[in-house]
Amino acid sequence: MxxxxxxxxxxxxxxxxxxxxxxxxxxxxxxxxxxxxxxxxxxxxxxxxxxxxxxxxxxxxxxxxxxxxxxxxxxxxxxxxxxxxxxxxxxxxxxxxxxxxxxxxxxxxxxxxxxxxxxxxxxxxxxxxxxxxxxxxxxxxxxLRDGAVTDPPYYGQTTHFTCGAVTALVAQVHARTLPREALDRRAELTLWRDATNFPACEPIGLGVAVRRAWPSSPVVVHLDVDRPVLLDHYPENEQEWRAQLQRISRTDAARIGVPIDPRRLSMTAIRRAVGRQEHVLLLVSLAGMQGFDVPHWVLCHGAVPGAVVIDDPWVNAAAGDTWVDAHLLPIPDPSLDTMSAVSADGFRGAVTIGRPGPIRPIRARTASRSRR
Structure with missing residues (x-):
C-alpha cells in the first residue's frame, strides 16, 4: 500500500x-x-x-x-x-x-x-x-518521512540529575568512541562527578568533562550568556559557590582548549552538525513535553524533514511515558527551538561533540606548565 x-x-x-x-x-x-x-x-x-x-x-x-x-x-x-x-x-x-x-x-x-x-x-x-x-x-x-537516522543505544538515566552525563556517554557509544559494554551506571556516575555543578551539569562544565574523558573528540560549548547559569532557583548563599565552580570551569576550558561559542546555536546549525555525524547535547526545558519547567539535557543525533531526532534519557512514568517515547524522538524544529530557550531570560546552552580525530597532548602540556 x-x-x-x-x-x-x-x-x-x-x-x-x-x-x-x-x-x-x-x-x-x-x-x-x-x-x-x-x-x-x-x-x-x-x-x-x-x-x-x-x-x-x-x-x-x-x-x-x-x-x-x-x-x-x-x-x-x-x-x-x-x-x-x-x-x-x-x-x-x-x-x-x-x-x-x-x-x-x-x-x-x-x-x-x-x-x-x-x-x-x-x-x-x-x-x-x-x-x-x-x-x-x-x-x-x-x-513516515525519509531521513538519515541511525539508532544509538537507549540508556535511561538512573538518577534525577545525571541526564548530562548520560547524553554524553550515549553520544560517544553512537560515535563508536566508547564500547557499548562500557555504558553502565559506573560510567554514568563517574562522568557526572567530573561535570557536575551540584547536582546539575551546566554547559561549560559538561564540555570540559567530555574533553577530559575523550581527548580525541573535538568539543565546542555553545552558551549565549556570559554569566553562571541554572542557579536562579537556589538561595543566594547557595548560588555563590556554584557560580565560583562555573568560573573555574571557564578557566579549565581555556586551559585545555575547549572553545566557548557565545553565539546562539540555531536549529540550522544543529541540523548541520548531525548531518556531519556530530552529536549535540542540548539543554532544554521540560515545560513543553512534560508540563514542568525543569532544565534537562537531551541528545540530538539525527534529522528528518521538519524534525530533529533526539534521545531523552528521562521518562515521566506517571503519565504513561516509557523508553519507547524517549528513544528516537522526532521534534519539529520550531518546538525544539522553543524548548531550548531555558530560564526566564531564554538563554541557550549546548555542547557539540565532533567526530574523533588525532589526540592532542593536552595532559602533557598541562604537566609541563605545572613543573615550571
Missing part, C-alpha cells in the same frame, strides 16, 4: 477518557481492554482511541490506544485490540493525515513478526532505566 493509499484508510478517532472509554470499547465485543490503559493518568499526552468501524457502521472491529508527548512529531500505539493489523493500519493513516514523522508501538503484546508485517522495525531494548521507569520489554518504530 502506498503512502497516499494509507491516508485513505477509514477510522474513527475519539478522546480516551477513563470514565467513558469502557462503554465505547464494548463496541468491540467481549474482548477485555488491557488494564494498563487505565493504570496511569495519560491525560498530559493527549490519549485517544483510533478505531476501525465495522460494515454496519455501529460496531468497531479494531481499536488502538494512542498517545504522544506534546509538541512532538510522532504517535505511540500503547496497545491494539480486535483486528490488530487493521487497528495499526488505521493509526498509520491517522499519523499520515496529521503529517507526522513517525509511529511507534509499545511491545506489550505485539510480536516482532506482527510489527514487521505492519512495516515496523524493532527497537533495541534499553541498557538501563530508572527504578520507577516502567515500560515494555520491546518496542517498534515506523518512519
Amino acid at each position: 502506498s503512502s497516499q493509499q494509507e491516508t485513505l484508510v477509514k477510522s474513527v478517532v475519539v478522546p480516551f477518557e477513563p470514565d467513558t472509554s469502557p462503554t465505547l470499547l464494548r463496541k468491540l465485543g467481549p474482548q477485555a481492554v488491557p488494564q494498563r490503559w487505565h493504570a496511569v493518568d495519560r491525560s498530559a499526552h493527549a490519549p485517544h482511541i483510533v478505531a476501525v468501524p465495522g460494515a454496519d457502521g455501529e460496531h468497531w472491529t479494531a481499536a488502538a490506544l494512542v498517545t504522544a508527548r506534546p509538541h512532538t512529531a510522532y504517535l505511540k500505539i500503547v496497545d491494539a485490540v480486535g483486528d490488530v493489523p487493521a487497528a495499526v493500519a488505521a493509526v498509520v493513516a491517522h499519523a499520515r493525515r496529521r503529517d507526522l514523522a513517525q509511529v511507534k508501538w509499545e511491545g506489550w503484546t505485539a510480536s516482532p513478526q506482527d510489527a514487521a508485517a505492519a512495516g515496523f522495525a524493532s527497537l533495541r531494548p534499553p541498557l538501563a532505566r530508572a527504578e520507577d521507569a516502567a515500560g515494555p520489554a520491546a518496542g517498534y518504530v515506523r518512519w
